[in-house]
Amino acid sequence: MANKFLLVALCLLTSMCSLAIPSSSNGLVRICLKKQRFDLNSIKAARIIGKERKFAKKSLYNILNVGASATDIASLKNLLDARYYGEIGIGSPPQKFSVIFDTGSSNLWVPSSHCYFSMACYGHSRYNTSQSSTFADIGKPSNINYGFGSISGFLSKDNVQVGDLVVKDQVLIGATRQGIAFSLSKFDGILGLGFHEISAENAVPVWDNMAQQGLISQNIFSFWFNRDPEKSEGGEIIIGGVDPKHFKGEHTYVPVTQKGYWQIGFGDFLIANHSTGFCEGGCNAIMDSGTSFIAGPTAIITEINRAIGVKGLKNVDCKRVVSQYGDLMWNLLISGVQPGKLCSNIGLCLNGTQPMSKIIETKVEAKSGKKLAVGDDLLCTACEMTAIWIHSQLKQNKTKTKIFEYVNKLCDELQNPKAESAVNCDNIVNMPNISFIIGNRSFHLTPEQYVLKVEQGFSTICISGFIPLDVPPPKGPLWILGEIFMEAYHTVFDFGKLQIGFAEAA
Structure with a gap:
């Protein structure tokens, strides 16, 4: 009888969280x-x-x-x-x-x-x-x-x-x-x-x-x-500490870079252990427990989603930039021009991010008081993405032919923002790991961790856990690491020392 009471007591203790009883x-x-x-x-x-x-x-x-x-x-x-x-x-x-x-x-x-x-x-x-x-x-x-x-x-x-x-x-x-x-x-x-x-x-x-x-x-x-x-x-x-049962190994701590958000810096971003080159100058991310997804710049999200099999839509502006400016962009990049400055150098963006349409609009306004709508802002965005893609492939020592084949495929497969980014559930085992270098340590996400399985009726749909988010400088580029990342890594928020710690979740 005593054993039965002990068993009941243990069951109650272990089920406290499932019963939502605070302790x-x-x-x-x-x-x-x-x-x-x-x-x-x-x-x-x-x-x-x-x-x-x-x-x-x-x-x-x-x-x-x-x-x-x-x-x-x-x-x-x-x-x-x-x-x-x-x-x-x-x-x-x-x-x-x-x-x-x-x-x-x-x-x-x-x-x-x-x-x-x-x-x-x-x-x-x-x-x-x-x-x-x-x-x-x-x-x-x-x-x-x-x-x-x-x-x-x-x-x-x-x-x-x-x-x-x-x-x-x-x-x-x-x-x-x-x-x-x-x-x-x-x-x-x-x-x-x-x-x-x-x-x-x-x-x-x-x-x-x-x-x-x-x-x-x-x-x-x-x-x-x-x-x-x-x-x-x-x-x-x-609240007030950590439970060792929730994580494995030691936490890696990094400082909060901007008080207000729980914002941190990270050093690189990898697809299948290959650097994209996007974060050479450092990137910023906000740790956000209030969203499920990982959000990042469209150029990189497009590369990720192509690598995991997401089907998108052909982008005419992207194809136009590659066909009309591709050779010039190639020559400037191999001569040492940074991707962030390239599009202003060739006249598609002002200061790397502001479209030339803004210059034209300002000049027309000054003369006539009327605004002129110009589509160059789309070309500016397409140019910025193309520059990033070429640069990331150059870092992998790919040939010019291979690089432009890759870039054209990305132009053909840009994500449709109004549609879910479905992937083949049967192909999850063949998808690459995605990694963030935080505090000189690689934090990788496996396909099982970043692909979301959604029940719809009697079937299961698999969705990419990455969504596009474009925040212009000086606040951006900016990433949001939501529940997908925090499920994989136990996260400690330290108000006293203004730092965040990550360890593999148990």
């Missing part, structure tokens, strides 16, 4: 995560948004404060494809909400009980301030725009329970309006784990308040995502 031990606070299956419609939305992103001032989410000035940095991602979420409580007594713990933003928001005119609110838990004894009204309006929709509401203060911790007087947004796209989400709201610098309305983030109120033993938190589709346990966030 703490050794000064650590554990937040159990749930995982939803991929949805093909959300993936299609992510593809479209990837090509239609605008640039905004404050954060990955294109945060627009009331009265904010003109925007200049990107709204970068689609929350609808995020799969991992956990439970928090707001108010006294706590009202439960499912939220994405998002390292790509800094605000906390949930739907408000005063959200009457947005259908998206009715499918989710709603925060009722009248039922909380610790609620304090601020009343200031706030608005956050995403690539696929927006939320707006009003600021207030209340107690927020995260795991076993209770954060007092936390500023949050009670959303009174939500875009219809939020109807597709499994989560109710967002708990941002980014820095104060990118917080809308300058609200102090939850994590900052945890530290200021002395609730955490160490200024770090760590993510472990469970990739196993057969397991009900989605993963865990550990």
Whole structure:
């Protein structure tokens, strides 16, 4: 009988995360995560948004404060494809909400009980301030725009329970309006784990308040995502430390290069152990727990997707650049001109990135007051991609004939941003590894890790986990490493030392 009781106790302990019961031990606070299956419609939305992103001032989410000035940095991602979420409580007594713990933003928001005119609110838990004894009204309006929709509401203060911790007087947004796209989400709201610098309305983030109120033993938190589709346990966030059971070996730590985002630098990017040459001068990446995909510059994503068998569309502008300027580009590259400067040298771009159409438009405007639409901006983009492709092949000592055969094939297979990038599920074993060189260590992703399997009806569709994202200088080029990367590598976010650590996930 005693053995039976012991067995039951062990089963309860090992299933705590699958039951979404928060727990703490050794000064650590554990937040159990749930995982939803991929949805093909959300993936299609992510593809479209990837090509239609605008640039905004404050954060990955294109945060627009009331009265904010003109925007200049990107709204970068689609929350609808995020799969991992956990439970928090707001108010006294706590009202439960499912939220994405998002390292790509800094605000906390949930739907408000005063959200009457947005259908998206009715499918989710709603925060009722009248039922909380610790609620304090601020009343200031706030608005956050995403690539696929927006939320707006009003600021207030209340107690927020995260795991076993209770954060007092936390500023949050009670959303009174939500875009219809939020109807597709499994989560109710967002708990941002980014820095104060990118917080809308300058609200102090939850994590900052945890530290200021002395609730955490160490200024770090760590993510472990469970990739196993057969397991009900989605993963865990550990606040105040790490769980050695979640990783293998030692972590490689790299510094945060820009406070605001969890942004790091990396030294190279490889396809099948061959350098693309794209990151010779260094690249930047944002670690983002709030999106599934890995996003990067179109030129490199095209190379990856061709290597894994994604079928795209013939691009006329790309073919035109190769046929009319190919020889000139070749001669300039072998003479030592850098890819980033080549297109301005041949007159297709201004300063390497601004299309010549902008010059023409400015001159016409000055004379007549009217704007002239010119298609050179498309040629500028095509030129930049072609320069990168030729340069990467030159580094592999390919002949001119072989290089232009390769470039022409890429022009024929540019990804259609409005379609999912399907690959042959039976060919996964033959696909190449994709690697990032971070902190002088190679972090590779196998095809089993970067190909997403999506159930549709009674069949399975395999989708590339790479999507295009073009952020111009000086903020770009920029990569986003989402859940696909974080599933493969246990990730530690160190606020105290401003660094991020990676180790192979267990």
